[in-house]
Amino acid sequence: MRTDTASEKLHLVYATDRGYRFLAMVSAKSAICKASQPERLVVHLLDCGLTDEDWATFSDTLRKGAEAVEVRRHQVSTEQFGGFTAWKGSFAAYARLYVAELLPEERWCLYADCDTLFLDDPLKLLAECDPAVALKGYWIWYDKPCKPWVRDPVESWLAEHCPGMDFSQYLNSGFLLMNLDWWREHRLMERCLDFFRRFPKVPWPDEMALNAVCHGHVAGLPEGWGAFPDYAFSLPRARSIHYVCSVLNAPKFKRFWGYDDATAVWVNFVRSVLGVPVRQACGVPGWKWALGRAYNHLFRAAIATLRGLPGLRRWRRLDNVAALFARGENRRALSAGFWGAR
Template sequence: MKKNEFAVVLASDNRGVLPLSVTIFSLLNTAGPETFYKIYVLSDGIDGENRNSLERMASRFECRLEFIDVSGILEDHDFPHTEQWPVPAWGRVFIPELLKEEKGNILYLDIDVLVCRDLTELFGTDMSGKAVGVVFENFSKPGSHFNERLEMPLTCTGYFNSGVLLMNVDVFREKNLVTAVLDYAFSHRDRLTCPDQDALNGALCELTVPLHPRWNWHDGLTRRILKNDPRERFWRGVTPRQAVEAALEPGILHYQGVHKPWRYNWRYEGERYERAMREADLLHGPLPGRTLPAILKKHLYKPVYRMTRNKILKLQKQFEKEDGQCS
């Protein structure tokens, strides 16, 4: 029997089966010898053929894969769900109710993430009675885009990205937080721009635990390091030291934005994703979208990423030197 048994939840419909498959493969392929994952897929109509394909891939590893139908989950709730923000996007809100047998920490992942290492460290996070572990995008401050719009008090740490959520389902149940998030979504429906993420932030803002940015990192943040001043205390919710650590050794990469890595584009971390696709036997031949303009753009960005990496390595040496002086 494995020593570490963890529950991980993802959500998708038929349109997202390819990235869903890559995320599940990366999760299982990086698991340590003592790690066993129970994977729950919140399904909005994933058909039998795609389910069978996912089960065949998962059977290469020691794990449990289960599908939970959530296609009717919003029937009793008048929420804004669109093609961009479909039913599966809201599925994460209902996790504490859908997985009644699970206790403690459950990890929710968006399907556009790539797991880069075993997640035992992440699951061991001390939640200190709080509801959710998150990576923050911005700190609270007067006049911010979220504090006023979402009526989030300045006592809240900040605004977090909901693509990676370490959920303490015991606290959710004790405090009836599923209802709190749904009530918030309804009462603020005219203010929500990222509906599910905004609602989670607004309802849970004082019940969060900050996670190291390595658990929800993307190459846009890596590239931004080139512009950031290392003398600043924080870079959008993380310290320069944390940013360097996350860029060099990410735990979970999140491919945010419209340029997704299952299509050819200029993003640096797309190469890591492409390797995972090939290892999972999900890509034969070149990535789709490989056009001359896309190739030229990728080459134009290469010097930017080289300069970024040089700055990151320089900062790493600086931090190591400071640590040596303090010891």
């Protein structure tokens, strides 16, 4: 781990089109709120179709109360992604493959998907920069037990097309510390594009391409960074949550826990920092959200009681459900003062 990072800046990169611009703004604002020295944070937006008004709203919101933060716009034409497979209706994720070209003077950057919320100081990740690796990120196998719908298509495809590639070395592409010098030296952008041409029907296009071309030169970030929402609170400290397929603007009421704590952390941030009401934040009426959270608290108490019974203490299913509830230090993320403390 590096210790000489006191004067370095962290280049935080997002790629978005109009459909995900609000999520990107929320994520970047959370990073600024938790940064111990916001002036050392540079936010780069890979703009895949925003209007000038969208950009003004984005940059003004990030700079409000943090004027020293640099916010830079890099316009990217999505026409060059013609023929690629869209991800949830968007081609913006492919822009991350061009980061080394768009930031020619930078050696490192942190790429985050728009549905990421920072719960800890992002500047800590500067100490994780390792010149010996191309990428550092979140091992998918951290998500224990790894969901079959995540594991099976990846493992079967890799076994057929990339023999020798180990799933235990597979990174989620939504939260990556990127060695841009390595990218340029090893022509990773061109190699990823070649990968798409060879395998146009790959299940998760850019993620599988990144893992394939960087295999053997990747490493994991410390647990807690980029954690999936259904695993984050099983850790001693969740440092950022990557919500992946969770629909933050329309969360579903779950029969066994109402609206979960991970979603509540995001909604609380949007309400307390951006001043956005519940309905606008997540599409749920305020009264329904309040009832769903009350239901969640009751269910939490029931699970705690069941886990205390001798005959049920070792029932793994209870442990999996209990991991959805913030406990210990993670509980602070639900408090009113969390976003004012660095």
